[in-house]
Amino acid sequence: MTIETETEDTDNVNIFEVSDVNVYYGDFRAIRDVSIDIEANEITAFIGPSGCGKTTMLRSFNRMNDLIPTARVTGELKYRGVSLYDKRVDPVEVRRRIGMVFQKPNPFPKSVYDNVAYGPRIAGNVSKGAEMDDLVESSLRKAALWDEVKDRLKSSALGMSGGQQQRLCIARAIATNPDVVLMDEPCSALDPIATGRIEELMAQLKDEYSIVIVTHNMQQAARVSDKTAFFSVEVSEESDLRTGILVEFGSTDLMFSNPTDERTENYVTGRFG
Amino acid sequence: MALSTLNSGAEYAKEKVAADLQGKSFDFAGAVFRLSLLTGLAFGILILGAVMWDVLGDGTGFLFDRGWDFITGNAKSRSDEYGIFEGLRGTFWIGVFVVVFSFPIGIGAAIYLEEYAPDNRVTRFIELNIRNLAGVPSVVYGVLGLAIFVRALDGFYPNSLDKHLGSTTAAAGATLAILVLPIVIITSAEAIRAVPQALREGGFGVGATKWEVIRHHVLPYAAPGIFTGTLLSLARALGEAAPLILVGGVLGSLGPKSSLFELEQLGERFTAMPLMITQLAKKPAFVGDWNSATAAAILVLLVVVIFANLVAILLRNHFEKKRSN
Numbered sequence: 001m002t003i004e005t006e007t008e009d010t011d012n013v014n015i016f017e018v019s020d021v022n023v024y025y026g027d028f029r030a031i032r033d034v035s036i037d038i039e040a041n042e043i044t045a046f047i048g049p050s051g052c053g054k055t056t057m058l059r060s061f062n063r064m065n066d067l068i069p070t071a072r073v074t075g076e077l078k079y080r081g082v083s084l085y086d087k088r089v090d091p092v093e094v095r096r097r098i099g100m101v102f103q104k105p106n107p108f109p110k111s112v113y114d115n116v117a118y119g120p121r122i123a124g125n126v127s128k129g130a131e132m133d134d135l136v137e138s139s140l141r142k143a144a145l146w147d148e149v150k151d152r153l154k155s156s157a158l159g160m161s162g163g164q165q166q167r168l169c170i171a172r173a174i175a176t177n178p179d180v181v182l183m184d185e186p187c188s189a190l191d192p193i194a195t196g197r198i199e200e201l202m203a204q205l206k207d208e209y210s211i212v213i214v215t216h217n218m219q220q221a222a223r224v225s226d227k228t229a230f231f232s233v234e235v236s237e238e239s240d241l242r243t244g245i246l247v248e249f250g251s252t253d254l255m256f257s258n259p260t261d262e263r264t265e266n267y268v269t270g271r272f273g
Numbered sequence: 274m275a276l277s278t279l280n281s282g283a284e285y286a287k288e289k290v291a292a293d294l295q296g297k298s299f300d301f302a303g304a305v306f307r308l309s310l311l312t313g314l315a316f317g318i319l320i321l322g323a324v325m326w327d328v329l330g331d332g333t334g335f336l337f338d339r340g341w342d343f344i345t346g347n348a349k350s351r352s353d354e355y356g357i358f359e360g361l362r363g364t365f366w367i368g369v370f371v372v373v374f375s376f377p378i379g380i381g382a383a384i385y386l387e388e389y390a391p392d393n394r395v396t397r398f399i400e401l402n403i404r405n406l407a408g409v410p411s412v413v414y415g416v417l418g419l420a421i422f423v424r425a426l427d428g429f430y431p432n433s434l435d436k437h438l439g440s441t442t443a444a445a446g447a448t449l450a451i452l453v454l455p456i457v458i459i460t461s462a463e464a465i466r467a468v469p470q471a472l473r474e475g476g477f478g479v480g481a482t483k484w485e486v487i488r489h490h491v492l493p494y495a496a497p498g499i500f501t502g503t504l505l506s507l508a509r510a511l512g513e514a515a516p517l518i519l520v521g522g523v524l525g526s527l528g529p530k531s532s533l534f535e536l537e538q539l540g541e542r543f544t545a546m547p548l549m550i551t552q553l554a555k556k557p558a559f560v561g562d563w564n565s566a567t568a569a570a571i572l573v574l575l576v577v578v579i580f581a582n583l584v585a586i587l588l589r590n591h592f593e594k595k596r597s598n
Contacts, residue, residue, distance in 0.1 A: 067477060069392060096480030106471035108490060109596045118489075119479035169475070176479055 013040040015180055015210045016061060021075035023056050025068065030056045031244040033075075036229055043202055043211045045221035045252065048231035048267070053244020054214045057231070058182050060084075061212065062098035063091040080179075096123060099173035103185040105165035107157035107172070112149050115157045115168055116140060119176035135175060143171035144201050163194025170201065174209065181205065183213040187220065199224050218268055221252065228255040230264045328575075332568030343569060348526035348549065352561030355553075357570050359527050362538070363442060363545035364511055364577065370446025371453055371510045376503050379457030383499075386458070387465040388487055400462075407455035415519030418448025423520055440521025442543040448520050449513060453506040460502020464495040496592040504585030508578045514547035522548045546574045 016038040023030045031053035038044050046054035056065065063084060065071040077084045084094060096119070107115050116136045120126040126135055136153070140146040145167040149160070157168055166186055173181055183202075187195040202211055202224050215221050221228050229249040233242050248261045259265045283289070336343060339353075346356015390396040422444035468491050476486035492499075518524075523544045550570050556563035 062478070064474065064477065067474065092480055092482050095477060100474075100478040102471060102474060102478070104471060106469075106475040108472065108475060109494065118476075118481075122479075122481055122485050122489075172475075172479060 014038065015040040015080060016212075017076070017078040017081075018057075019076045021057075021060065021073060021077050023053070023060055023065065024070075024072045024074070026070040028241070029243050031231075031246075032234070034244075034246045036246060036249050038210070038212060039227070040210045041206055041208075042226040043206050043213060043224055044227045044229065045225035046212065046214045046229050046231060047216075047218060047221045048244075048247075049233060050216075051242055051244070052231040052233045054229075054231045055184055056244065058184055058212060058214050061180070061182055062095050062100055063089075064095075064100060066091050096176050097178050098180045098182060099176060099178035101166070101169050101173050101181065101183040101186045104189050105162055105169050107160075107165050107168050109156065109158055111154050112140075112157050112160075112168060113153040116171050116175045119172060123176060139171040139175040140168075142174055142201075142205065143167045144197060145171055161194075163190050163197065166190060166194070166198060167201070170198070170205075174205070178209065180210045180212065183211065185214050185216060188216060195220070218256075218270075222256050225252045228252045230255065230259075230261075230267060232263055232267070328568045328571050330568075331565050332570075332572040335562065335565035336569040336572060339569070343566075344573070348544075348552075352556075352563050352566045355566050357546065357549055357573060359544050360546040360549035360570070361573070361577075362533050363445065363522070363543045363548075364574070365533060366442050366539070366543070367446050367449050367545060368507060368511055368581075370443075370450045371507050374447070374450040375454050375457050375506070375510075379454050379503070380461045380499060382458045383461035383465055384487065384492075387462050388483070388491065403455045403458050407459055410515075411452055411513050412515045412519065414448060414452040415516030417451065418444060418516055418520045422447045440542055441540050443539040445517055445520050445522060445543050445545065446539075448516050449510040452513065452516060453510045456506040456509065457503050460506065461495070461499045464498025464502060465491060467498060468494045493592070494596060497589040497596070500588040500592065501585050504581055504588070508581045511578055511581065512547055512574070514545075514551055517543075517545055517548055518551075524548055524552045546570065546577070550574065 014037045016036070018037070019035045021034045022032055034053075034057060046058060048054050059065045060073055060077060061079070061084070065073065073085050079094070079098065082089070099119075108118060110118070113136055116139050117132050120132065120135055126132050137146060137150075140149060145164060148164060149168075157165065160168065166189070170181070170186075187198055190198065199220065202213070205211060206226075213221075213225065227250065230247045231244050232247045234245050235242050248255065248259060248264045250259075255264060256268050259268065339346075339356075343356055344361065345358050346354065348357070348359055349355050386396065386400060390399075423439045472490050472494060473486055476490045481489065521542070523542050525544075527542060527544060550567060553563060553567040553570055556567075558564055
């Protein structure tokens with residue numbers, strides 16, 4: 001398969017190639033003409049004010065927008081060279097390779113163990129018993145949660161703190177051994193200590209996974225990401241409709257120190273948004 | 274700061290602040306509102322208590338005197354020989370029909386409406402109509418049962434006698450199954466709608482198919498609500514009398530006694546607890562103790578219905594517990 005040959009050179013492989021993508025909810029255009037290339041084994045941050053379409057863009061990467069009946073995607077959105085919105089593509093298979101961590105921790109109302117084991121179990125490629133136990137342990141270790149939960153794997157995930165729940169959701173997402181992990185404001189419901197832990201975690205995970213993170217927190221984007229994309233809202237003068245656009249995309253250092261677009265500069269310096 | 278100068282003013286002296294904060298004023302409107310709510314509650318409980326008192330007072334003694342004979346005996350013309358077995362048997366089979374037909378069909382329809390049907394005008398129109406059907410008087414369902422299950426399916430039942438057309442236990446069960454179907458659909462759909470979207474997204478996010486999300490996440494989460502709603506609808510079916518009269522329930526003895534589980538009776542004529550109670554209540558008070566027999570029969574039906582509700586509560590607790598740990 002082409003995937004194998006492409007991944008050999010890990011420095012400059014594009015995991016997503018987005019060109020002229022528009023996402024509509026019914027007649028409403030949520031994002032307009034976004035073109036962006038996202039590299040493998042990097043952390044890419046999407047920043048921007050509320051309503052700028054960064055979450056919409058993120059949810060297009062694993063076809064989560066399919067769950068909204070009126071959502072429609074036009075343009076070309078390629079994952080490792082394969083068009084994601086091709087008719088032959090199975091969204092279930094897409095989501096196995098492209099995992100997701102949501103804004104609010106949403107563990108299943110099951111035990112800690114079953115939360116992590118669920119994805120591999122339904123994928124059917126890990127057998128019960130020792131093999132699954134190992135996978136659960138390694139996923140929880142990667143999510144820096146193992147030491148806290150190893151004695152209560154059988155107790156409910158809902159009894160954990162918010163930060164622990166979110167790390168469990170990360171463990172759940174990486175248990176299926178995905179290629180990419182999408183994170184939609186993963187720390188917005190967490191305190192600074194839990195946030196710090198998740199940021200450390202992301203830095204460790206990027207060796208194995210590509211990460212795209214949506215965040216409202218500019219310091220967070222500056223701290224953790226390699227590349228930053230700044231989205232903004234364009235308000236139509238005639239109809240007052242708001243559409244998300246990609247303003248600028250580049251290395252995080254440049255975006256925060258010397259952005260080319262004035263709108264980016266205003267946003268990152270806190271004069272707008 | 275400006276604030277601190279204000280704080281030191283007489284306006285903020287401790288005595289003044291204490292007087293302001295501690296001077297409770299009586300919330301008259303709130304008290305009246307609360308009292309009226311309490312009156313409503315007390316009124317409801319009082320009526321219920323009076324009915325229970327009356328039934329218990331008339332029925333318990335009779336029930337203890339007759340004992341098991343009252344439960345297993347047939348409808349006789351003397352109050353001290355009367356038994357309600359035929360009614361219990363009919364009510365049992367009506368319950369079986371509701372559980373076997375209404376529950377799976379109704380829960381299935383609810384899952385389809387909530388999880389699969391597109392959110393468009395047709396779906397909303399169907400949903401609105403199901404809601405309306407739940408409010409249709411039960412007598413109308415009796416007419417429906419008469420037209421469909423009694424007349425149209427006449428001769429379909431092997432044992433039905435010509436002169437009785439198709440007024441069989443099966444027809445009665447099917448009619449009541451249809452009567453509660455809209456209630457089962459609505460309550461199940463509401464339980465499914467209450468499942469958080471975040472839970473579905475979590476399932477889809479790790480690569481679950483739609484079927485897996487429904488089977489592993491939506492249904493277990495909705496189970497307590499579904500069980501509560503469906504079993505309450507069962508209790509409703511067990512207490513209905515009007516549709517059964519139209520379907521041709523027998524207001525008297527059925528004659529030879531067949532046992533509770535014999536399948537042949539599905540094609541035979543039927544009676545049920547509510548019909549027996551109607552009949553008993555019409556008996557003259559001056560020959561025998563029909564008053565007590567009526568109360569005793571009501572007590573038995575109440576126990577059956579309360580049992581169904583109890584099962585609903587236990588199942589709900591069981592699934593709620595499962596959901597939270």
